[in-house]
Amino acid sequence: RVAQRTPGFTGADLKNLMNEAAILAARENKKEISLTDCFQAIEKVMLGPERKSFVLSMHEKKITAYHEAGHALVAHALPNTDPIQKISIISRGEAAGYTLKIPEKDRHFRSKEEFLEELAVLLAGYAAEKIIFGENKITTGASSDLREATRIARKLVTEYGMSKSLGPMTFGQKEELIFLGKEIGEQRDYSEEVAAKIDQEVLTFTTNAYQKALQTLESQKENLEKLSAELTEKETIEKEAFEALFGKKKALQE
Numbered sequence: 001r002v003a004q005r006t007p008g009f010t011g012a013d014l015k016n017l018m019n020e021a022a023i024l025a026a027r028e029n030k031k032e033i034s035l036t037d038c039f040q041a042i043e044k045v046m047l048g049p050e051r052k053s054f055v056l057s058m059h060e061k062k063i064t065a066y067h068e069a070g071h072a073l074v075a076h077a078l079p080n081t082d083p084i085q086k087i088s089i090i091s092r093g094e095a096a097g098y099t100l101k102i103p104e105k106d107r108h109f110r111s112k113e114e115f116l117e118e119l120a121v122l123l124a125g126y127a128a129e130k131i132i133f134g135e136n137k138i139t140t141g142a143s144s145d146l147r148e149a150t151r152i153a154r155k156l157v158t159e160y161g162m163s164k165s166l167g168p169m170t171f172g173q174k175e176e177l178i179f180l181g182k183e184i185g186e187q188r189d190y191s192e193e194v195a196a197k198i199d200q201e202v203l204t205f206t207t208n209a210y211q212k213a214l215q216t217l218e219s220q221k222e223n224l225e226k227l228s229a230e231l232t233e234k235e236t237i238e239k240e241a242f243e244a245l246f247g248k249k250k251a252l253q254e
Contacts, residue, residue, distance in 0.1 A: 001035060002017075002035070002038050002039075002042070004102070004104050005039070005085055005102050006042060006102075007102060007103050007104070007105060007107065008106055016045055017038070017042060017045050018033070018041070020040075020041035020045060021033045021037040021038045021040070022037075024037045025037045039086075043100065044092075046100075047092040047093045048092050048093025049092065050091065050092055051091040054091040054096070056089070056096065061232060062228070062232060063129065063133070063139055063141060064089045064096050064097040065228040065229075065231040066128045066129060066132050066133075066224065067125035067126075067129055067141055068088070068089060068097045068098065068099050068125065068231060069227035069228040070124040070125045070127055070129070070213070070217055070224065071087075071121055071125050071128075072084050072087050072099050072242065073124070073216070073220050073223055073227060074121050074124035074127075074212075074213050074216050074217065075099065075121045075124075076242075076246055076249055077216050077220065078117040078120060078216070079117075079250055080111070080113050080114045080117045081101065081117050081121055082103045083101060083102075083104065084099065084100070084101050084249070085101060085102050085238075086100040086236065086237070086238050087099050087100070087227075087231060087236070087237045088231075088235060088237075089232070089235050090235055090236060094144070095144070096141060101121075112162045115160075115162070116205070116209060116212075119152060119153060119205060119209030120209040120210075120213045120216070121213070122145045122146075122148055122149040122209070123142075123145065123146070123206065123209050123213045124213040124216070124217065125141065125142050126138065126142040126145060126146065126210070126213075127214045127217055128224060129141070129142065130214070131214070131217055131218060131221065131224070132224070149206055149209065150202065153202045153205040153206050153209075154198070154202050156205055157171070157198050157201045157202055157205070158170060158172055158198060163201045166198065166201060171189070171190050171194065171198060172188055172189060223246065226245065227245065227246075230245070
């Protein structure tokens with residue numbers, strides 16, 4: 001169960017995780033580290049600590065519940081996305097709520113199809129807010145999702161050669177700090193005309209993904225209401241409870 005939630009973790013990551021789990025167990029005067037302690041430690045390592053002082057109003061709680069329910073239902077419906085491990089509207093790190101979906105095995109390559117479905121999942125919270133509250137009442141809660149979706153869409157075009165119109169090319173030479181693995185700048189090696197095409201392709205990828213998220217959630221509006229109500233009441237839903245409501249993910253039923 002711990003291995004399923006920690007693909008790609010290094011030895012140092014796992015050591016850090018067990019240190020955090022030990023601290024959590026010690027705080028409750030336990031003699032042994034439980035699976036629950038490990039799960040909480042994984043979330044702390046990946047997402048940051050719980051912010052118990054970050055209290056949402058009932059209306060904000062409802063918005064967050066619909067937002068996270070949107071992410072979860074689209075991820076569950078699309079075949080090439082990772083399975084849901086947990087959904088929560090308890091704040092962690094910078095997020096007011098979160099949907100934890102993790103691949104059950106280490107992954108070294110990703111296909112265009114997987115990226116496109118990941119974009120739809122990222123934009124599903126935004127889509128859920130529009131469906132429930134309307135265009136003019138969409139909140140700032142989706143800002144980090146939008147930023148991440150735009151980043152992935154731009155990588156599809158400029159780094160992975162996955163744009164039909166621009167073809168198998170990369171655009172922009174990145175300079176990196178070799179020892180830190182961090183980008184410090186990009187040297188543009190393409191024209192303004194190509195830059196406009198890149199922007200258009202990024203817009204096309206994100207718009208299509210948004211439409212896919214909208215269509216998926218509109219066809220599951222009853223489930224969206226059901227899941228958000230459960231979240232509002234319980235605040236946290238684990239994988240088993242989620243699958244009891246909506247069944248196992250199709251891709252896992254082979």
